[in-house]
Amino acid sequence: MIGKGYSVKAAQLELNMIAEGYNAARCINNINTSIGAAIPIAESVYNILWENVKPSEGFKRIEQVLV
DSSP: OTTTTOOHHHHHHHHTSOOTTHHHHHHHHHHHHHHTOOOHHHHHHHHHHHSOOOHHHHHHHHHHHHO
């Protein structure tokens, strides 16, 4: 639903539940931050879900890191 342009809040309301992986994205980000790991895909997923970054911008950031 995020890929279709729904906001996280709108997707949650539509699904009537929290999608699998939503909370895991935050946990992974917290662990990565605490140990200093660089995992650009996980970071972008976290930013899209928790920091209101648009998916198109999140994927551009991944492309910049992986090129």
